[in-house]
Amino acid sequence: MKVTIGAVVKGGTSLGYKTGNWRDERPVLDMEPCKRCGQCESVCPDSAIHIIDEYYIIDYDFCKGCGLCAYECPADAIEMVQEEK
Amino acid sequence: MSQVQVVEGSEAVAYAVRASRPHVISAYPISPQTHIVERLAQMVADGELDTQYVRVESEFSAASVLSGASAAGSRAYTASSSQGLLLMTEVLYASAGMRLPFVITGVNRTISAPISIQVDHQDTISLRDSGVIQLYVESSQEAYDTHLAAFKIAEDPAILLPVMVCMDGWILTHSYERVSFLKQEEVDRFLPPFQPADFLDVKEPKSWGSYGEEEMLMEFKFTVYDAMQKGKQRIKDVFSDLSLVTGRDYGGLIEAYHTGDAEVVLIGMGSMAGTIKEAVDELRSEGKKVGFVKIRCYRPFPYEDIWEEIKNAQVVGVMEADVSMGSEGAVSMDLKAKVCGRANAPLVLDFIAGLGGREINMDLVREIVGEAEKVCKSGVPFQEPYWAGLNPSILP
Numbered sequence: 001m002k003v004t005i006g007a008v009v010k011g012g013t014s015l016g017y018k019t020g021n022w023r024d025e026r027p028v029l030d031m032e033p034c035k036r037c038g039q040c041e042s043v044c045p046d047s048a049i050h051i052i053d054e055y056y057i058i059d060y061d062f063c064k065g066c067g068l069c070a071y072e073c074p075a076d077a078i079e080m081v082q083e084e085k
Numbered sequence: 086m087s088q089v090q091v092v093e094g095s096e097a098v099a100y101a102v103r104a105s106r107p108h109v110i111s112a113y114p115i116s117p118q119t120h121i122v123e124r125l126a127q128m129v130a131d132g133e134l135d136t137q138y139v140r141v142e143s144e145f146s147a148a149s150v151l152s153g154a155s156a157a158g159s160r161a162y163t164a165s166s167s168q169g170l171l172l173m174t175e176v177l178y179a180s181a182g183m184r185l186p187f188v189i190t191g192v193n194r195t196i197s198a199p200i201s202i203q204v205d206h207q208d209t210i211s212l213r214d215s216g217v218i219q220l221y222v223e224s225s226q227e228a229y230d231t232h233l234a235a236f237k238i239a240e241d242p243a244i245l246l247p248v249m250v251c252m253d254g255w256i257l258t259h260s261y262e263r264v265s266f267l268k269q270e271e272v273d274r275f276l277p278p279f280q281p282a283d284f285l286d287v288k289e290p291k292s293w294g295s296y297g298e299e300e301m302l303m304e305f306k307f308t309v310y311d312a313m314q315k316g317k318q319r320i321k322d323v324f325s326d327l328s329l330v331t332g333r334d335y336g337g338l339i340e341a342y343h344t345g346d347a348e349v350v351l352i353g354m355g356s357m358a359g360t361i362k363e364a365v366d367e368l369r370s371e372g373k374k375v376g377f378v379k380i381r382c383y384r385p386f387p388y389e390d391i392w393e394e395i396k397n398a399q400v401v402g403v404m405e406a407d408v409s410m411g412s413e414g415a416v417s418m419d420l421k422a423k424v425c426g427r428a429n430a431p432l433v434l435d436f437i438a439g440l441g442g443r444e445i446n447m448d449l450v451r452e453i454v455g456e457a458e459k460v461c462k463s464g465v466p467f468q469e470p471y472w473a474g475l476n477p478s479i480l481p
Contacts, residue, residue, distance in 0.1 A: 003304045005245065006184035007297060008283045011290030021298075 019046075023065030025080040027058055034077040040069035089265045094225035094257040095120035097264045098164070098190055098250075101232035103134045104272040105188075108159035111139045111150035116202045117254030118164040118192035144169035148176035148189075151247075155185035156293050158284030160236060164190035166254060168197060170208045174215065180247050181216025181309060183294040186239030186279075188232065191219075191249045192258055193355065193406075195441040203442025204254040205406035206355065210415045216309045218248040218316065219384040221354040223335075225262040228252050230331055231381075233272060237323045240279050244316040246309070251383075253356040255442070267330065275330050313385040320382055338387035340379040343369060344394040347376030349457045350431070352391070352416065353404040354380045357438075357445045361404070364450035375454055380416070388423035395424075398431045400466075402457040404450075404473070406439040413437075413470040432460055435470035449474050 001016075029040075034056065041049040041056070048063040049056060058069075070078040092100070098121050102110070110129075112122035128134035137154075141147045147163045154161040165173060170191055180187070191209040195201050209219060220235060222228045231250050239248040252258060267275075283291060297305050321337040328334040342362050344350055353361050358379040368375045378394050380387070395401050401424075405414040412418065417435035424430040436453050439445040453473055460466050 001301065003301055003308060005308060006283065007182065007294045007305060008184075009292050009295045011292065017296070 018061045020059075020061045020063055023060075023063060024083050025065045025067060026060065026083050027063065027065070027067065027069050027078045028081050029056055029058060030077050030079070031056070032077075033075045035075050037074060039072050039074065040078060043068045043072045088268075089263060091261050092225070092264050093120060093259060093261055094228060094252070095259065096124050097225040097229040097262070098232055098252070098258075099124035099128065100266055101229045102162050103128055104267065104269055105162070105233060105236045105276055106160065106273075106278075107136050107162045109137045109139065109150065109154035109161040111141050111147040111161070111163045113141050113144050113147045113163075113165070113169065115144070115166050115169040117194055117204075117258050118166045118169075118190060120258060121164045121190055121192070144172040145176060148173035148180065151187040151189070152176055152180045152183070152185055155180070155187045156183065156285050158279065158281050160240075160279040161187040162189070163187075164192060166192040167194035167202075167208045170212060171196065174212060177212060177217050177247060178215045179294060182305070184245040184309075184312075185247060185293075186236075186245050186281075187247050188235045188239055189217075189247065189249045190232070191251045192254045193251055194254045201441050202254070204256055205440045205442070206251070207407045207440070209249060209251045210407040212249070213384055213415060216246060216313070217384065218244070218246050218313070218320070218382070219251055220248065220382050221251045221380060222257070223356055223358040223379060225257055225260070226264050226333070227335055228257060229264055229266065230327060230333060230335070233267070233276060234323050234327050236279075237276050237327075238316070238320050240281075241316070241319050241323070242282070243319055244312055246312060246316070251355065256356045265331070265333075271330055275327060317382075317385050317387060320385075335381060336379075337390065338380075338382040339390045339394070340381060341394045342377040342379065344376035344378060344398070346374055346397075348374040348399045348461060349402060349454055350376045350378060350395045350398040350400075351402045351404055351450070351453070351457075352378045352380065352420065354383060354416070355406070357404060357406070360445055360447065361450055364447045364454070367447065368451070368454060373454070373458075383416070386419050386423070388420070391420065392424065392427070395431055396427075396429070399461045400457045401431045401433045402436055402453055403433065404436045404438050404445070404453060406437075408437050408440070408470065417470070432464075432466040434460060434466055436473045437470050438473040443474055
């Protein structure tokens with residue numbers, strides 16, 4: 001990514017600025033116990049959990065590892081795992 | 086053709102600001118800058134100046150208003166002093182990073198404690214690392230001219246940085262002087278409307294100063310540093326263009342005074358320059374080879390230009406109305422950093438003078454030249470700064 005004068009960026013470009021490298025714990029979802037309740041999607045502050053049909057997909061390009069999804073999950077289907085880089 | 090009036094220094098600045106047609110002026114009172122924004126307020130009330138005049142609740146807001154106005158594509162201006170400039174500090178760093186070209190008059194006044202409203206350069210010097218260009222003036226006429234140049238320098242597409250015109254409080258702002266003004270059409274020809282490439286626009290949303298991760302922040306800071314360095318030539322060009330309009334040429338980034346054959350060269354900024362030039366004349370009439378360099382542009386620091394004037398001297402005496410506690414004066418540090426290691430570099434001595442309004446007079450300049458001459462003979466510079474005019478008898 002190129003530096004711009006004044007760090008001026010156009011609106012609507014946030015998808016191009018990946019922020020997932022802030023994370024030091026990664027949420028890992030086990031679809032077996034998952035009840036598809038959608039709690040994780042609704043509490044995610046970064047809108048990084050997408051529900052597509054029956055599948056729940058965590059977008060690691062934007063997940064910052066806050067752990068809210070794991071904390072709120074009523075089925076304990078999400079585990080926070082230490083990131084290794 | 087121009088008109089000449091005897092005006093207060095603050096009024097000369099207000100005339101220059103009015104002629105520059107700012108869209109936005111923010112104002113918060115603090116001595117000794119108050120007369121400038123008071124005069125501008127009067128112009129707005131009298132219908133002589135069409136601008137958005139914003140009375141804010143602090144200097145932090147005064148600078149923030151400039152920042153927002155400038156990002157929206159406006160030409161913007163304010164003035165402040167001392168604690169007020171310090172309160173602006175956070176916003177000024179950010180504005181330089183966001184490349185917002187507004188203009189501030191930094192009316193020089195010392196910083197508390199102890200509380201005092203008298204002049205020295207500690208306030209503006211404290212902002213030297215911020216990315217704000219700093220121009221220092223010697224007279225009200227130079228203040229008028231330099232404010233016209235300041236907007237053009239700030240808005241130059243190769244620069245795009247805030248510019249602060251630093252002007253000694255009271256000595257310049259509150260004394261009356263004969264000042265020559267340009268006609269409005271002459272100013273309009275010299276300073277066309279501000280037309281930024283990027284500005285806030287709801288039709289095409291943009292964000293300023295957006296997040297910079299560790300893989301790009303250094304490169305970003307380099308672009309600001311580079312704009313300062315490359316700006317030196319552009320600043321000289323703007324001064325030169327203006328001198329063709331005004332017929333007054335103060336030199337470029339510096340003004341050299343009898344430096345050609347000088348063994349001792351003094352360096353100074355602001356209104357002390359007038360006194361130093363008088364002293365140089367007197368000392369020269371007594372056969373002493375003394376010269377003077379006035380720094381007009383302190384940031385970016387014009388070390389190449391200074392070097393040309395001091396390279397044949399034996400001793401350089403920096404006279405400065407600031408001190409970095411725990412080290413020495415800032416100007417001396419800048420100069421030493423740039424002459425260190427050069428072949429046949431002159432010895433650089435630091436003289437702290439004029440803090441908190443302490444008078445810098447001919448006798449003080451003579452004392453300083455005397456100390457410099459001693460070092461010429463001994464070849465041994467002093468390491469600690471020399472506090473010129475310090476009265477040890479009242480120390481606790």
